[in-house]
Amino acid sequence: MNKSYSSVETAKHSSMNSPRTLRLEIGKIRRTLFVVGRKVAVNLTSCAPLQSKFFSVKCSPNVKCQVLSQVQVGNSLISQQPIGKNTVLLISMEAASSLPNDSKLSVKFYGDKSENLGSALLHLTAVEISLDVDTDRDGIVENNNPNKASWKWGPNGHGAILLVNCDSETSYKKTVDYEKEEISKVSDLKDMSKMILRTTGPSELPEGYKLSLHISQTDAERVRIFRSRSSKQAEATLQNMLLSLFQKEYPLVLNKKQLANEVPYQGGKNELVFYVEGLHFPDKDFDGLLTINLSLLEPAGEGFPPTPIFTDKVMFRVAPWIMTPNTLRPLEVFVCSTRDNHDFLKGIKQLVKTSGQKLKICYEYMNRGDRWMQDELEFGYIDSPHHSFPVVLDSPRDGDLGEFPYDTLLGPDFGYVTRNAPRKEVSSLDSFGNLEVSPPVTVNGKNYPLGRIIIGVSFPTTEGGRNMTKVVQDFLWAQKVQEPIALYSDWLLVGHVDEFLSFVPAPDRKGFRLLLASPDAAYKVFRTLQQKGNGKAKMFAGTNEAVSVDDILSDKQFQAENRYVQSCIDWNRDVLKKELALDDEDIIDLPVLFKVDNKENRALAFYPDMVNMLVLGNNLGIPKPFGPQVNGNCALETEVRSLLEPLGLNCNFIDDFTSYHKLLGEVHCGSNVLREPFTFKWWNIEL
16 A cells, blocks of 8 residues: 655645635636645735725635734634734645535625625635655655655655666667657566656546646756556556557657646546656766656636646656676676687686576677677666666777677666767776776775775876776766775776776675785795795796796896886775775785886786686686796795685686787686676665
């Protein structure tokens, strides 16, 4: 059963309940429509004849009157009452009318000797009108919630939620649903939010009165409204209807071309169901809040447009796009198949099989050699009390894999969003290896239950630095619920944050560890090897690039380059410690060495970057580093195992050397993971 709020309770909480001014004329009958729960104010002093000293009021039993005056009056208004300088009659009605004009009120005016100077008559028709949404966010559209016209964050907050209808219910000539101005399938209705017009009153309104639904011109770019023509009965039978009949059953009411539209008054006690469709995510110029208005219009006379005498409002907030961190349960892993990545795919398949997820392979006919699945897209989701579904954010990089998010992922209950930028503004930092999100954290008493987005940008003092394009940054910041952190990543040749950081689950402390690439940790491993007599052991043994531990430790230029890299990572380490409230015990330094490219003067991993890993629960897919062999074991793999396995993590080293590392990427760059959404509801965040 729908929750209901009384008109009295609503009046206490709503600024929309100030009395409506009504003017009476002597010797004339004024007919008006009255909304139950509201008051009408009649200034008797202004409409009284000049000689008037007294007045009296008679009305039908269901009409209540109260006088506001500078003159004290008795309880009954039937007897003559003195008129003050500003005597106002407040009129209210507590029940809807059965017939038009079935309630009456008359006001008589008197002079000094009680002579009758004239009277004014008022015929009233009372109706109950309420435009309702799911204000308390429980999936039910309650009746006349006093907070329906506002939004408040938090577990004790209020305000209805609207999804962007960004999936696609059609398979032929696929389009995002919000690009169509009609409802083509019954399944599309669940992507929209219900809004119900509840009315009680006579079978029809008095002549000339009508109800109008309207939105602002600004909001009309971001919302679209359909209505159910024949109420609840239609919904159960629509599965078998033809498309043309279906569209007639759910006609479009409001859009950017139609800012206002009359809606039918159905008489008696009735409900008219609307379906509200979100068209745009929050962004730089849009805070996500939308207001929809319902007005009762009164005829103003022949040749004049009707005037509003009552307006009810509801507010929606568009659900944000939410990213999912490594600590959430993986559902499906995505990779590309190319002619040269057999060893990589073999390792990924085994890891996914062990972890129990689905594997989706994008074959070469579609990827055309573009293997960077992480860089092309980022998985997230949108959520409301009545429905949720995953949404892929398509990067503006638009490589040969560029059509994959739209052509393959977009579909029923799988949404799509992108932000386009001029090609000249797009850099490597717009690839989504440069877009990560932390697990949930609490920072200086402020809770981030959905974690915080992490992006890489140019250092403020770097001339000619690269940055993530503004339209993408604006979009990320506008979602609010995962307040972004900007790190310095332009020191890298590729420039992605996933080259020096990752998050893995942990059974203690904050429930995760931050992994950072560390040249210092790598040099410690190599110095230890040298001290134990393993200086001749070689990196990349058996290849033309083989180099010994002694050679690495004796290369002064190489050491200088890695001191520089370590200083860049340490800068980011300090930012992350502050912005995620991390202690050193929450951070694990993985041994990774870098080299600086002479042309670009930017760094890239010297051997496969083990931080750039695939995280599937407790199973990790780590780039195989091909480090020095000691007693038949890779010293770098042994070190990483010693750091991660005590956390209950399983280290699986995957050969990506030729097919990814040589092309300036690693395991994480070449894969992507669809994960379960948070159980925490974003609207309960305290902002």
